[in-house]
Every structure is written in C-alpha cells, then in structure tokens.
Amino acid sequence: MTATQADATTAKGREEPDGTPVRTTGSHRRPVRYGFALLGGMQMTLIFTLASLAVPLPRIGAELRLDRADLILLSAAYGLTFAGLLLLGGRLADRYGGRRILTTGLLVFGAASALAPLTPGYEALLAARFGQGVGAALVAPAAMALLRSLFPEPAAYGRAMATWGGLSVLGATAGNLLSGAIAAATSWRGTFAVPVAAALAALLLAPRLLPATPPERGRALDLPGALLATAGITLASLGLVLTDAHPWLSAPVLLPLLAGIALLAAFGVLERRTADPLLPPDFLRDGRRALGLAAIGLTAAGTATVFVLLSLSFQQGRGWDELRTSAAFVPFAAALLASGRLAGPLIGRYGPGRVTAAGLGTAAAGLGLLAATGLDDSVPYAYGLLPGLLLLPAGGALSFAGGAVLVTDGVPAHRAGLAGGVLNTAMELGPTVILAALLTLGGDPVSLAVAAALFAALAGVTIRARQPGRVSASGA
Structure with a gap:
C-alpha cells in the first residue's frame, strides 16, 4: 500500500482489533489524536522520571547523608529494573493485550511514585525507585503496542513514530529542567508529584481513549528467556554503573558485570533453541533496524553525558543553585522542540536513514564544541557553552525520530510490543553502558570528544547503509 492509499484509507475509516469500524475524519479523528497524546505523555513521563533526580541529587545526598556510591545506585535504580524487564514487558503486551498491561504498569508505577516521597530513609527510597522501574517496563512497550493499534496503516504509523522518536529526549530534558525548579521551590520529594499525577490521569483516560487490544492466547511467554534476559541486563548494567565509584577490576x-555477561550469553543460546523466543534472532538481523537501535542508544548516551557533566560543573564548579542550573538548559529544550517539529516532514521527504545520519552529524558537532571548551568554569556560558547546547539537541531530536522509524519499519502488529521493548531497552542501556565507559576516560573534555567521534562515525555508517523508502511522516 502506498502512502497515498494509506492516507485515503485513514480518511475513509479503519477497524479496531475486534473488527469494529471507527471513523477517523472530522471530529471523529480527535479520539485517535487524544490517544496518541495520552501515550506520548506517558512515554515522556517515564523518561522524565529517569532524569528527575539528576539535578537535586546533591541535596538528596546531604539530607540523607549518603556517600557517592549510594547516590549513584539511587540514581540508577529506576533504569536498572526499567531496562532489565523491558523485553518481558514487550512479550506480555503482545501476549495479553496492550491496554491490560499498560493499566497494570500504571498501577505499579503510580504506587511506587506515590510511596517514594513518603519514605523515611535511603533503603525505602531505593526500593521505591526499583518499583518505578518495574512499572515503567510494563508501560513503555504496552504504549507502543497500543500505538500500532491506533495507527494500523503503515503511512499513519510512520508519521506517528517520527513524532514518537523525539518524545523521550524531550522527557529527559523536561526532567532536568523541572526537577531543579521543583526542588528549589519545595523539596526534592516534590519531583515525584509529576509521575503520580501522570499515572492517575492515564488510568482515568485509558479506557476512554485507547482500544482494548485482544490477547494472543497461542503465544508462549518464554519465562526461562525472560529470567535470563532480566537478570543478565540488570547485573551487567549494575556493574557498569558502579564503575563510577569503584575501579574496573574491583x-x-x-x-555483577561478569555474571550479567554470562547470563546474556546463555540467553542468546537459549533463544536460538526456543520455538517462540522472547527476542527472535531475526528481529535484529535487519541492518536498518540495528542502525536505528544504535542511533537511539548513542543519542541517549550523549545527551545523558552532557546533562551529568554540565549539572555537576554548574553546581560544583560555578556554584550555581538548582534553579539556575535548570534554567541553563532552557535553550537546549527550545532547540529540541524546534528540531522535533521538523523531524517528521524531513523524514517524509528524505527518508529516516538520511535524517538519522544528519542528526548524528549535527549532534557530533555540538559535542565537539563542548569538548573544545573543556567545560572550564571560566568559559562564558553565552558563547562558550550555548552553541554546543543548541547543536546537540537539534541533532538529537532528528536522530531519535529517524532511529525510531528505522526500528519499527515493517514490524507486524503482533510484534509491536517486542519492538517497543527493544527500542526502549536501547534507550536505557545506551546511557548505562556508553556513559559508564565515557566517564572513565580520564576527564570531561576527553569524554565529550570521544562521544563526538562516535556520533560522527555512526553518521558515516548510517548514510552509507541501504536506505529505506520514504515515508509520509509530516505529523502524527
């Protein structure tokens, strides 16, 4: 079906998974758009929650009397369970239906978020962060499975994914901006109000705006594979996270690093011998899909590296408070929004591969400019740091959007949850693996310079790869 035919089909009407026809013209198009807004808002909230402790982390450490290792684990706890359980979350969404798993995940995510600010000490707060990650691992792939149901035609789905790709980096930026402002105005505990409110709103609106996708009863869960993948990803990620506080050979x-690698190796062997594997080996054999995942993981790592290094530099080196630190990232957010608006039309005109490559190259230039300053505290913000802080998000929004389209291009409906799990796993593991490696290279300028080189290299590989056909991606 061509993009024009798909758009014509969309104009006439469509069918929900249960066969019920749904008109999508005129005023009846609004529920679909509202459903997209609901799912996109939750995706942003999940990544907001990941980044929401970055700016107020020093205050949390002072209040709870935590050392550096405790703070690192507290910051990473949400991402550890989030990344570790995503593949299982994707299979559950495909097996039991997207809306059912989304609702379950929202209940877990919302409850953990509500308990977090009430915790009296470190251990309880750490457990709440782990609980948030469990809920997020169910919500994220279920949301993408539902997105596939909302936009069943390939052209419409391509437009939706072009927009979806930029939501995560926007959520991370919002987490850094708003968390500092909330912590300065109230307390770091106030940052948990955002995920609580978002989860409650989604629970109330989901039955009205989202289709009840039918379960696929014939699919196995591959529990052995799920256990190996979850334990392997979590342990390996934990080992990498702890490299910031402990030597590599400690x-x-x-x-945990070696145990995680061994479990992941066992997972790979098991998946090749399982009739209905958790992660089918052929899913990653598509070169374009692999490039899309690499672009998403690297972009997430690059933006996370800059947020971490600049947040520490602003507060510890320049003596800025949380509110001023958050304000310094406002131009970053503005560039991200502007580039995100352009991503869909650019993908529709030039294709996701070329847009991804252009985004990676632009982000590489931004990282290179930041590396050239050395993050020296004497360098003026306006003309020393600001150019890099504009180029990085401008490129990042394009690479995220193009990468998301590459990953999901041609994915059948019954694998939509799997695609969501894999995409979000790349997004979570990128900062964990690459950020941990970058921060051990011997200095902030070196870390940024290496990141810039990686972006430029992947841009070159992507532009030389076989390009998929253009998609109609002018908007969701």
Missing part, C-alpha cells in the same frame, strides 16, 4: 564491578 569485586563490586567485576562480579
């Missing part, structure tokens, strides 16, 4: 790093 027991706290090596034991």
Whole structure:
C-alpha cells in the first residue's frame, strides 16, 4: 500500500482489533489524536522520571547523608529494573493485550511514585525507585503496542513514530529542567508529584481513549528467556554503573558485570533453541533496524553525558543553585522542540536513514564544541557553552525520530510490543553502558570528544547503509 492509499484509507475509516469500524475524519479523528497524546505523555513521563533526580541529587545526598556510591545506585535504580524487564514487558503486551498491561504498569508505577516521597530513609527510597522501574517496563512497550493499534496503516504509523522518536529526549530534558525548579521551590520529594499525577490521569483516560487490544492466547511467554534476559541486563548494567565509584577490576564491578555477561550469553543460546523466543534472532538481523537501535542508544548516551557533566560543573564548579542550573538548559529544550517539529516532514521527504545520519552529524558537532571548551568554569556560558547546547539537541531530536522509524519499519502488529521493548531497552542501556565507559576516560573534555567521534562515525555508517523508502511522516 502506498502512502497515498494509506492516507485515503485513514480518511475513509479503519477497524479496531475486534473488527469494529471507527471513523477517523472530522471530529471523529480527535479520539485517535487524544490517544496518541495520552501515550506520548506517558512515554515522556517515564523518561522524565529517569532524569528527575539528576539535578537535586546533591541535596538528596546531604539530607540523607549518603556517600557517592549510594547516590549513584539511587540514581540508577529506576533504569536498572526499567531496562532489565523491558523485553518481558514487550512479550506480555503482545501476549495479553496492550491496554491490560499498560493499566497494570500504571498501577505499579503510580504506587511506587506515590510511596517514594513518603519514605523515611535511603533503603525505602531505593526500593521505591526499583518499583518505578518495574512499572515503567510494563508501560513503555504496552504504549507502543497500543500505538500500532491506533495507527494500523503503515503511512499513519510512520508519521506517528517520527513524532514518537523525539518524545523521550524531550522527557529527559523536561526532567532536568523541572526537577531543579521543583526542588528549589519545595523539596526534592516534590519531583515525584509529576509521575503520580501522570499515572492517575492515564488510568482515568485509558479506557476512554485507547482500544482494548485482544490477547494472543497461542503465544508462549518464554519465562526461562525472560529470567535470563532480566537478570543478565540488570547485573551487567549494575556493574557498569558502579564503575563510577569503584575501579574496573574491583569485586563490586567485576562480579555483577561478569555474571550479567554470562547470563546474556546463555540467553542468546537459549533463544536460538526456543520455538517462540522472547527476542527472535531475526528481529535484529535487519541492518536498518540495528542502525536505528544504535542511533537511539548513542543519542541517549550523549545527551545523558552532557546533562551529568554540565549539572555537576554548574553546581560544583560555578556554584550555581538548582534553579539556575535548570534554567541553563532552557535553550537546549527550545532547540529540541524546534528540531522535533521538523523531524517528521524531513523524514517524509528524505527518508529516516538520511535524517538519522544528519542528526548524528549535527549532534557530533555540538559535542565537539563542548569538548573544545573543556567545560572550564571560566568559559562564558553565552558563547562558550550555548552553541554546543543548541547543536546537540537539534541533532538529537532528528536522530531519535529517524532511529525510531528505522526500528519499527515493517514490524507486524503482533510484534509491536517486542519492538517497543527493544527500542526502549536501547534507550536505557545506551546511557548505562556508553556513559559508564565515557566517564572513565580520564576527564570531561576527553569524554565529550570521544562521544563526538562516535556520533560522527555512526553518521558515516548510517548514510552509507541501504536506505529505506520514504515515508509520509509530516505529523502524527
């Protein structure tokens, strides 16, 4: 079906998974758009929650009397369970239906978010962050499975994914901006009000705006594969996270890292022998899909690296408070929004591969400019840091959007949850793996310079790869 035919089909009407026809013209198009807004808002909230402790982390450490290792684990706890359970969350969404798993995940995510600000000490707060990650691992792939149901035609789905790709980096930016402002105005505990409110709103609106996707009873869950993948990803990620507080050859790093690698190797062997595997080997054999995942993981890592390094530089080096630190990222957010608005039309005209490559190249230039300053505290913000802080998000929005289209292009409806799980896993593991490696290279300028080189190299590989056909991606 061509883009024009698909758009014509959309104009006439469509069918929900249960066969019920739904008109999507005129005023009846609004529920679909509202459903997209609901799912997109939750995706942003999940990534907001990931980044929401970055700016107020020093205040949390002072209040709870935590050392550096405790703060690192507290910051990473949400992402550890989020990344570790995403593949299982994707299979559950495909097996039991997207809306059912979304609702379950929202209940877990919302409850953990509500308990977090009430916790009296470190251990309880850490458990709440782990709980948030469990809920998020159910919500994220279920949301993408529902997105596939909302936009069943390939052209419409391509437009939706072009917009969807930029939502995560926008959520991360919002997390850094709003968390500092909320913490300065109230307390770091106030930052948890955002995920609580979002989860409650989604629970109330989901039955009205989202289709009840039917379960696929014939599919197995592959529980052995799920256990190996979850334990392997979580342990390996934990080992990498702890490299910031411990040497690479120390027991706290090596034991979980090697155990995680061994479990992931066993997972790979098991998946090749399983009739209905959790992660089918052929899913990652598509070169364009692999490039899309690499672009998403690297872009997430690059933006996370800059947020971490600049947040520390602003507060510890320049002596800025949380509110001023958050304000410094406002131009970053503005460039991100502007570039995100352009991503869909550009993908429709030039194709996702070329747009992804252009985004990676632009982000590489931004990282290179930041590396050239060395993040020296004496460098003026306006003309020393601001150019890099504009180029990085401008390129990042394009690479996220193009990468998301590459990952989901041609994915059948019964694998929509799987695609969501894999995409979000790349988004979570990118900062964990690459950020941990970058921060051990011997200095902030070196870390940024290496990141810029990686972006430029992947841009070159992507532009030389076989390009998919253009998609109609002018908007969701």
